[in-house]
Structures are given as structure tokens and as C-alpha cells.
Amino acid sequence: MSAPGPRVLVCDDEHQILRALRVILREAGFEVIEAATAEEALDRAAVRPPDAAIVDLVLPDGDGVEVCRRLREWSQMPIIVLSAIGDEDEKVRALEAGADDYIVKPFGPRELVARLQAALRRAGGDPDEPAVRVDGLEVDLAARRVLVDGAEVHLTPTEFELLRTLLRQRGRLLTHRQLLTSVWGSAYGEDVAVLRVHVANLRRKIGARYIRTDPGVGYRFDDRAGG
Structure with a gap:
């Protein structure tokens, strides 16, 4: 039996998006932790810290930027913000809050997986570097x-x-x-x-x-x- 892949927290209040993300990520070998609200995402991250997070910008009890800020208080995990808003100001706001990447909806499954894998690689280290x-x-x-x-x-x-x-x-x-x-x-x-x-x-x-x-x-x- 193969070892489980990296754990990814996915937070989105749209059921169809959450289901699509679950399928995409599981097929790519990731273990998915689901949440539909900001508080649920933060609670689940605290109980079982993930290796990365994908967070929607607009949530019923807050926004993805605040989730980024609160995760950054204790974690350096890669965070990708998803949004239907392609405005540069929103992108800058998310990045300043600690997001590593910002993907505009609709997105392609291969693009999402590639960006997540790249973010996880950036989080890794080379033991031989001085x-x-x-x-x-x-x-x-x-x-x-x-x-x-x-x-x-x-x-x-x-x-x-x-x-x-x-x-x-x-x-x-x-x-x-x-x-x-x-x-x-x-x-x-x-x-x-x-x-x-x-x-x-x-x-x-x-x-x-x-x-x-x-x-x-x-x-x-x-x-x-x-x-």
C-alpha cells in the first residue's frame, strides 16, 4: 500500500467547486481536507496541520485573505488563493497577507495541480546547501x-x-x-x-x-x- 500524499486543506463554500477540487487533487495523489467556511478551515488546520492550503477569496464568514493572515500566524505552509476576481488589487492584497499564489476561476485542473506542486517544491529544502x-x-x-x-x-x-x-x-x-x-x-x-x-x-x-x-x-x- 502506497504512502498517503501531501495533505491539502481546501476551503470553498461552493459545493460544485469543492467537489471538483476533491476529485482533481485526489487523482493527483493528494489527501484532501475539506472546509466550507473560514472558521472551519482554521479549526481543521489547527487540529490536523496540512502541508498546503487552497482557499477561496470570498467565504460566507469572511474572506481568504483573513484566512491567510491567521494561518501565517503559526504556519509556513504554501497557500494558494482561488478567486473569481482577477483584479490586481485583490491579488496584491492576498499576496501581502501571505499567500504564495493566486489563481483566477475558472481554472484548468492541470494548471492548479502544477502550481500546487511548484508551491510544495518551494517549501522543500536541499540538505546539501550551505x-x-x-x-x-x-x-x-x-x-x-x-x-x-x-x-x-x-x-x-x-x-x-x-x-x-x-x-x-x-x-x-x-x-x-x-x-x-x-x-x-x-x-x-x-x-x-x-x-x-x-x-x-x-x-x-x-x-x-x-x-x-x-x-x-x-x-x-x-x-x-x-x-
Whole structure:
């Protein structure tokens, strides 16, 4: 008997969507934990912490953004927000609350599974990667642990993967497209707004001095920070 796949919390109040997600994810090898309200999702996540979450933006007792915020209080699991609203402001609001991805309904099953798998890969680690220390910033790439001036800082899986990508080529300018493709995948090559939100969140958590902007082009990790 094969081992169960990653547990995914799915929260949506539309019965048809919830049923479709259950079928899609189970066929892809995931174990599904279902919820129809924000409170139900938070309760089930607390009782049996999932490996990832897929949350609808509009819920009968709140919204997916608040669910993201409350999950982020104790968990770094990948979170994908689903929404029928494709407005950029809503996307930015969800990402700023800690979501790793934002998918607009209607969505294709293969796209959803691919994005979920990519988010879970970003949450994984490579045991052979070294630790990096730069001017008060310590990043244990294998353990996915970040310290700033000795204090631990909690990053989302996507924020950590963005930091890791910049650190691997520190000092080198990486274009928006290079970063988006490396961290999110080729489908995101033009989604600069997503990148800007995550860079802003990362700077807020570790300090702005480490990541330099080349306006209109991209970002680089400055290994001379503070020097």
C-alpha cells in the first residue's frame, strides 16, 4: 500500500467547486481536507496541520485573505488563493497577507495541480546547501532558517525561494523574467506585480539594504550590504 500524499486543506463554500477540487487533487495523489467556511478551515488546520492550503477569496464568514493572515500566524505552509476576481488589487492584497499564489476561476485542473506542486517544491529544502552569512543576515539554506541580527525571521515558502534565488547569484542583476521563471515558473514570466509584492514583503522582514533594485530591469542581492 502506497504512502498517503501531501495533505491539502481546501476551503470553498461552493459545493460544485469543492467537489471538483476533491476529485482533481485526489487523482493527483493528494489527501484532501475539506472546509466550507473560514472558521472551519482554521479549526481543521489547527487540529490536523496540512502541508498546503487552497482557499477561496470570498467565504460566507469572511474572506481568504483573513484566512491567510491567521494561518501565517503559526504556519509556513504554501497557500494558494482561488478567486473569481482577477483584479490586481485583490491579488496584491492576498499576496501581502501571505499567500504564495493566486489563481483566477475558472481554472484548468492541470494548471492548479502544477502550481500546487511548484508551491510544495518551494517549501522543500536541499540538505546539501550551505549556510550564508552577510552583514547580520544568516540564511541556512538546508534548514530553511533565517536570522537577522541573531533573531529568527519567518518567511513564507515563496519568500524563502526568492531569497535563495538571489543568494545563489549574489551580486548579479537578475531580471524580472529570470526571477519570476526561476521562483514561480514560466507561466509567470510577465507578472511583475507578483514579484514586486514578494520583494517588498521580503525587504520588510530581512531589511531593505540586502536587495537592490535596478529600476525597470530587476533585482540583485547586495553582498556588500552595510559595507
